[in-house]
Amino acid sequence: MELDKHYNPAAVEDKWYQYWMDKGFFDSVPDEREPFTIVIPPPNVTGVLHMGHMLNNTIQDVLIRKARMEGKNACWVPGTDHASIATEAKVVKMLAEKGIKKNDISRDEFLGHAWDWTNKYGGIILEQLKKLGASCDWKRTRFTMEEELSNAVTSVFIKMYRDGLIYRGTKMVNWDPAGKTTLSDEEVIFKENNGQLFYIVYPFTQDTIDACHPSEKGLMVATTRPETLMGDVAICVHPEDERYKHLIGKTVIVPMVNRVVPIIADDYIDMEFGTGCLKVTPAHDENDYRIGEKHKLEAIDVLTDEGKIHERAGVYVGLDRFACRKQIVKDLDEQGLLNKTEQIKNTIGHSERTDAVIEKKISTQWFVNMQEFMKRYPEALSDVMNDEIQFHPSKFKNTYKHWLENIKDWNISRQLWWGHRIPAWYDKDGHMVVAENEAEALMQMQSLRADITLDELKQDVDVLDTWFSSWLWPISVFDGFKEGDKKDFNYYYPTNDLVTGPDIIFFWVARMVMSGYAFTGKKPFSNVYFTGIVRDKQRRKMSKSLGNSPEPLDLIAQYGADGTRMGLLLSAPAGNDILYDESQIEQGRNFCNKIWNAYRLISGLTTCPDAQVSESIKASDKLASDWFEMRFQLSVNAIHNDFKEYKLSDALMSAYKLVWDDFCSWYLEMVKPVFGEPMSETTMQTVKNKFEKVLALIHPFMPFISEELHHALHEGKPEKALIVSEYPKAKEISVDIKDNALVLISEIRNIRNNKGLSPKLGFDLIVNTSEVDAYKTWEGIISKLANITSINYNAAKPENCISALAGKDELFIPFEEEIDEAAEQKKVEEEIAYLKGFLKSVDAKLSNEKFVANAKPEVIEKEHQKKADAEEKIKKLGGA
RNA sequence: GGGAGCUUAGCUCAGCUGGUUCAGAGCAUCUGCCUUACAAGCAGAGGGUCACUGGUUCGAACCCAGUAGCUCCCA
Numbered sequence: 001m002e003l004d005k006h007y008n009p010a011a012v013e014d015k016w017y018q019y020w021m022d023k024g025f026f027d028s029v030p031d032e033r034e035p036f037t038i039v040i041p042p043p044n045v046t047g048v049l050h051m052g053h054m055l056n057n058t059i060q061d062v063l064i065r066k067a068r069m070e071g072k073n074a075c076w077v078p079g080t081d082h083a084s085i086a087t088e089a090k091v092v093k094m095l096a097e098k099g100i101k102k103n104d105i106s107r108d109e110f111l112g113h114a115w116d117w118t119n120k121y122g123g124i125i126l127e128q129l130k131k132l133g134a135s136c137d138w139k140r141t142r143f144t145m146e147e148e149l150s151n152a153v154t155s156v157f158i159k160m161y162r163d164g165l166i167y168r169g170t171k172m173v174n175w176d177p178a179g180k181t182t183l184s185d186e187e188v189i190f191k192e193n194n195g196q197l198f199y200i201v202y203p204f205t206q207d208t209i210d211a212c213h214p215s216e217k218g219l220m221v222a223t224t225r226p227e228t229l230m231g232d233v234a235i236c237v238h239p240e241d242e243r244y245k246h247l248i249g250k251t252v253i254v255p256m257v258n259r260v261v262p263i264i265a266d267d268y269i270d271m272e273f274g275t276g277c278l279k280v281t282p283a284h285d286e287n288d289y290r291i292g293e294k295h296k297l298e299a300i301d302v303l304t305d306e307g308k309i310h311e312r313a314g315v316y317v318g319l320d321r322f323a324c325r326k327q328i329v330k331d332l333d334e335q336g337l338l339n340k341t342e343q344i345k346n347t348i349g350h351s352e353r354t355d356a357v358i359e360k361k362i363s364t365q366w367f368v369n370m371q372e373f374m375k376r377y378p379e380a381l382s383d384v385m386n387d388e389i390q391f392h393p394s395k396f397k398n399t400y401k402h403w404l405e406n407i408k409d410w411n412i413s414r415q416l417w418w419g420h421r422i423p424a425w426y427d428k429d430g431h432m433v434v435a436e437n438e439a440e441a442l443m444q445m446q447s448l449r450a451d452i453t454l455d456e457l458k459q460d461v462d463v464l465d466t467w468f469s470s471w472l473w474p475i476s477v478f479d480g481f482k483e484g485d486k487k488d489f490n491y492y493y494p495t496n497d498l499v500t501g502p503d504i505i506f507f508w509v510a511r512m513v514m515s516g517y518a519f520t521g522k523k524p525f526s527n528v529y530f531t532g533i534v535r536d537k538q539r540r541k542m543s544k545s546l547g548n549s550p551e552p553l554d555l556i557a558q559y560g561a562d563g564t565r566m567g568l569l570l571s572a573p574a575g576n577d578i579l580y581d582e583s584q585i586e587q588g589r590n591f592c593n594k595i596w597n598a599y600r601l602i603s604g605l606t607t608c609p610d611a612q613v614s615e616s617i618k619a620s621d622k623l624a625s626d627w628f629e630m631r632f633q634l635s636v637n638a639i640h641n642d643f644k645e646y647k648l649s650d651a652l653m654s655a656y657k658l659v660w661d662d663f664c665s666w667y668l669e670m671v672k673p674v675f676g677e678p679m680s681e682t683t684m685q686t687v688k689n690k691f692e693k694v695l696a697l698i699h700p701f702m703p704f705i706s707e708e709l710h711h712a713l714h715e716g717k718p719e720k721a722l723i724v725s726e727y728p729k730a731k732e733i734s735v736d737i738k739d740n741a742l743v744l745i746s747e748i749r750n751i752r753n754n755k756g757l758s759p760k761l762g763f764d765l766i767v768n769t770s771e772v773d774a775y776k777t778w779e780g781i782i783s784k785l786a787n788i789t790s791i792n793y794n795a796a797k798p799e800n801c802i803s804a805l806a807g808k809d810e811l812f813i814p815f816e817e818e819i820d821e822a823a824e825q826k827k828v829e830e831e832i833a834y835l836k837g838f839l840k841s842v843d844a845k846l847s848n849e850k851f852v853a854n855a856k857p858e859v860i861e862k863e864h865q866k867k868a869d870a871e872e873k874i875k876k877l878g879g880a
Numbered sequence: 881g882g883g884a885g886c887u888u889a890g891c892u893c894a895g896c897u898g899g900u901u902c903a904g905a906g907c908a909u910c911u912g913c914c915u916u917a918c919a920a921g922c923a924g925a926g927g928g929u930c931a932c933u934g935g936u937u938c939g940a941a942c943c944c945a946g947u948a949g950c951u952c953c954c955a
Contacts, residue, residue, distance in 0.1 A: 005918070190955080347955085398884050399953060406954075502952085537891090539951095570906075571892060577951090579892065587907070590920045597918035604917070650894075653906065668917080675916070746924085752912090753924045759915065841900075850938035851899090859899050866901060 003603065007596035009560025012708040017130060019707075025068075025723050026135045028075035030491035036067035036074045037495040039474050040136065041508070042081035042144065045118055046090050049128035049552045051534040051542050051580060052501065055572055058565045059531060060499045061134050062648060065700035067496075068135070069727035075492055076135060077477045079142035080122055084419035084466040085179050085353045091117050091418065107417050107461075114418045118145075131553060133561050133703045135723070142477045144469040145420070152481035153420045153469045154436060156519065161434045165373055166412070168424070168432070170364040172289045173411050174349065177307030177321075178356035181415040182365055184465060185408060186506050188349040188358050195346045197274060198226050199339040200332055202235060205260055208250040219244070219252050219263065220339055222274025224346060225284070226332070227324040230257050230313035231302040234280040236291055239265035241276050255337050256328065257314050264295050286360055299362055307359060321359075366422060366462070368410040377517040380404065380510070389513060392529045392646040396502060403506050412465045419463030426458050471511035474498075474524040481519070498525045501533060529646050532577035534568075539579065555585060562702035563588035566652065569701060573649045591656060592705050595698075598664050599709050601672070602687060608678035617673075620780035621683040623737070624670035628690055630735040631662040632728075636697065640730035655698050663694055666742065670781050688713050697728050740771070741778035744806040748786040751802055751813065762789040766801075768876065769793065769809035803828070808869060810876045832877050839870040 020026060028035075038060050043053060060076060068074035091114045092102050102110060126141065142149060160166040174183040203218040219235055232254045237244040248265045261280075268291060269278055282292025282299035292299055302313035309316040309324050316324045332338040349358035374380065381404045383389050384397060391397050413422060424434045425441035431448055435441035438457065445452045475481060478489040494516070500509060509528055516524035534542050534549075542549035555564050566588030572578040610618065635658040642651035671687060673679050679687075692713055699706040699722050710722035718725075744767065752759060765788045767775055772793045775782070782788055797803065798814040803824065805811075845851050846863055 003917090006920070007918095395885065402883065402954070505953090573893065576893075581892085581907090583907075584892090586920075590918095593918065593920050597921085599917085601917035645896095647894090650905095653894095656906085664918085665922085672917090749923055750925080754911095756912070759913080759923075838900080845899085845939080848938050852938090854938060855899065862899080862901095869901070 003600045005597075005600075007560070007592045007705065009562060009592065009704060010557070013131075013133070013561055013704045016704050016707045017133065019721070020135065020723055021138075023721065025721065026076070026137050027139055028073055028137050030487055031073055033071065033073040035492050035496075036064070036072035037077070037492045038064055038075070038497050038499070039077045039477055039495055040079060041498070041500045041504075042079045042142075042470065042473060043125045044083040044086055045080040045122040045125075045143065046083065046087050047125050049125055049132075051549055051552060051568075052531075053125070053129070054132060054552050054564065055534055055568045055578065056499055056501070056531050057129055057132060057134050058568055059529060059572075059648060060497075061132070061565075061703070062569070062700040063497050063499070063529075065135055065703060065723065066643065066727055068723065069696065069699065069725060071726070074135075075137055075140070077140045077142065078126055078129070078134070078136035078138060079140075079473075079477060080125065080144070081466060081470055082118070082143070082145040082419060084414055084416050084463060085176075085181065087114065087118070088416050088418040089179065089354065102417075110417050118143075128553060131556050131561060132565065135703070140477065144466070144473070148479060148482060149469060149472075149476045150420055152472050152476040153464065154423050155481055156472060156515075157423055157464070157468075158434055158436060159519075160368065165369055165376075166366060167369060168364065168366050170362060171367075171409075172286050172360050173363050173365055175305070175359040175361040175363070176351040176354055176356050177303075177305065177359060178354035179351060179416075180305050182361075182363060182411055182413065183351060183358070184411045184467075186467075187352040189352050190347045190349050193346055193348045195224050195344050195348070197222050197224055197342040197344045198329060198332075199275065199341070200226060200229070200255065200279075201337045201339055202252040202254060202279075203337075205251045205253055208247070208252065211250060212246060219247065219277050220275045221277045221279045222342075223279055224344070225281075225325070226328050227309070227316075227321050228281045228284045228302060229254060229279065229328065230309070230315060231281040231283050231300040232259070232261060232279045233282060233292065233297045233300060234261045234295065235263045236266050236269055236278045236280050237263060237276060238269040238271045239267055241269070241271050243276065255332060255335065264291075266291055266294070283362055284360055289360075289362065301362065303359060303361075307356070365411050366413040366424075366464075368412055370407040370409050373514060373518070374404060374407060377514060379517045379523075380514045383517075383523055384513065389523050389525065390527045392527060396505060396528075396530055399502075399505060400510060403510065410465075412468050413460075413462040414465055415461075416463050419466065420469060422460040422462050422464060424460040426460070427452055427456050467507050467511060470508055471515045472519070474512055474516065475520055493520065493524070494522050495525045497527045497529060499529045499531060502530045503533065505530070527646065532572055534578050534580050537579055537581055539577070542580065550580070550582070559585045559589040560592055560704070562705050563590075563592050566591055566656075566701060569652050570649055570656075573647065591660070592702065594660055594664060595695075595702075595705055595709065598659075598668060598691065599712060601668060602684075602691065603712070605673065605684065606678040607681045607684045610680045610682050612678070613680040613683075616780050618680060618683075619777070620784075621671050621680065621686075623777055624667055624781060625683070625686045625690065626735050627670075627737045627739060628662060628667040630733065630737050631658065631667075632690065632693065633731070633733045633735065635662070636728045637730045637733070639697065652701050655701065659694055659698065663690070669785060693728055696722060696725055699723065699725075700727075738771070738774040739778075740769075740774050740807050740809065741782055744775065744809070744811065745782055745786045747804055747806040747811065748788070748813070751804060755802070759787055762787050763813050764788070764790045764792075766792045766795045766798070766812040766814070767806075767809055768795070768811070771809075805831070805873060805876065808872055808876070828877050832874055835870050835874050835877075839867065839874070842867045842870065 040060065041056065064074050064076040094117065095102065095113060129136065157166060174185065174188050176183050199220055199222050201218045201220050204216065221235060235252055237248065247263050250263050251260050252263060253259070254261055268287065269276065280288045280291050280297065282289045282297055283301040289299065300312060302310050303321060304310045307321045309319045309321070311317050316327060319327065329338060350356065351358055381401065384391065384400055391400070423436065424432055425445065426432050427445060427449065431445065433441050433444040435444055438454065441457060442454055445457060472481070474495050475493065478492050480486065480489040480493060498509070512524045516522055536542060536548040540546060540548060564585050567585030568578065570587065571584050635654050638654045639651045642654065671679065671683055692710060695706040695710050703723065707722045711718055748763065769775065779791055782791065797812055800815050802813045802815060803810065842863055846867065852860060
């Protein structure tokens, strides 16, 4: 059968994926083998595959496939996350397009729409992963909102509440006016902003003017947020500030609302900033809130949930906060109360999901008491620091430590409908119980008030932060919270590796570690591999709005899944951002093509019984095979080391070079028969065996092409599919072949290139060496690969010849045509000069007493060796 | 403002506990080749005072200090 010149991934990928699925190779059930477990970072249920997912899941697939081939019971659990705020926003938008407002329908109706949406789109991303080759155990697919996982969330909430780790409290929280919900601190992204600092005059009251110098008309305050002025309840200065000391205790008038407020003192104030006077708005700023509490000031919230001016403000009611800012500045200016405006750089918090500018707001919410949590489960920090849980790369330990040591309480309630509803019930008198369900809640309530009935109970309207379910993922996917049979949980947990981006180290990684120790007493995983973030060539993050992200499935269609996987992996050392460049994917595709053509070569050769092949060819073939075996073993060991350190791109590079350089460029060229001649059956079998082992080695990286060729090498009937074949093991190198001959071949090729001589022109060769045998065995191969007609050893330099060094050995190529002796001589002299310089530095070292006294013996030995080698080379070159 | 990290060939990165046959890899570049497995290829080659300045040391890309630039995290 004639094979295509180019590898065609489309023709094989779906076939093999289906084959693996049909044979159940991805499925895992507990047995006596060692488990190897990965839980997928569950993608957003409304999401579609992007480059980050591609990278992340390729890495997981590499790890899981290697483990599977190593005979472990490999289990990769897939699933999706309900992504409360993101999904709700999408559903709201979808409804709006149909003319339905969220407020006009009931909670149940809304949830109906949300589930419809989820059922329709929720599986898309998982289907896309299949195109990439992801070998997940699809039978285990989980969803954070499904019943079992929801039960887990409820039971954890109740347990933590009873253990005093969850409380309901009123504090200043982050408010997202677009999402209309509170957010945790982690969901607020600070961005630099070109802001304006407005200098506003607050006129003194008559009393103040009477008491002070009459020339003073008022106090000047600098603020970036004039629109919150209606919520001002005091002006604060530093107690030591000479400018204002005499005014402490006096009063000023808040413009626009004419409220009389006191001038107070607090050493929190930075005298250098602005005018040294701070307008205190306890309802809208964290620090102001603290000052307000300390000085017992009222907090007046002047904003609505939508971020508009509230009736409480008295003026500008209904105006958007930013429109109000413009308007109030204009009005103040007209009244002569705006002194000046300055440009400043400040940072402003934005919602991670909606990008809306966050408002600080006092609100009653549910919190996890993190300080207490860490006091009870200190392993969450210590086991990362002592590498019981290893981070790759380890630099993220610093970040992790810093966050945990400065941890704040976690706001877990969200004013949304899509999510796990908080299991708390209230009666009309404000009593509250936390319970598994309504019936349980009623029973608890009855112990407080015997006559209470079910319809008097109201469940908390809020849902929980999505991460409050995600942090249970490694436990909940194995039903670790479920009563009864814990076979899966006991077998698979703790999991082995987690692969994720550093951007969710706090959101998710840290919290999974915490939940692991809190709810199972064990770590959730042993290794965390932090991928980089996929960026474009200009280092910009890939994003929809920038339009700089390629469509992953198009890439796969164009370059093949294997090529795409390899392109991503090659440029992605752990923790480094990857700068996406299509040429990398192209490199992956080219590599597939290279492998494909190696197969084409082999499959096109004819064979004959060994007896029909000359002894010298048989010997050369044997030598070549042994040499490749050595290279193979070296590579396998290097790859295993790289895997141990989670250097996947290095491992892949080793495999790449083994295939391209050692297998194709050297080995196949060595054993390739003269055109039209057959290959001995033994050699063919050996080559196929080697090829097969190479395919096994690359299978975790490039599963499709390797499986395809593995089957092809066995005429479609291999003993086992490659996906479940044995992965080459690291072991001691059992072959030691001297391969100076390869250096010699390269040197001869180099000479041809430099002199512009055709490869078709045969050379006679003289090699002067002390290791004649090391070349003699290679003679057949040297002749073939360097087109040499005769080889002689340790002969005198001929009259007219080209000379060169190959390692320590000298070679001459006699030449009939005239040779530019002067140029040849110059080259030799340059070489001698370099070697002499080198020798001098080595001598200097060896004659340095302190070096000889301090350096390790092996280092000194090395220097002696260098000296000897350099001297020998110089002698060969005639430099004496 | 606080913390962490980075700065090695044109690009992306390796360089473990300091020892110049370690300054390396891949890609890109250049030269010569359509040598019947592969031009998505073959054979070669040229690129770097390891950010800068000092210091420690017999010896520094590697350790220390300072300077400059960049990135990330936290407030």
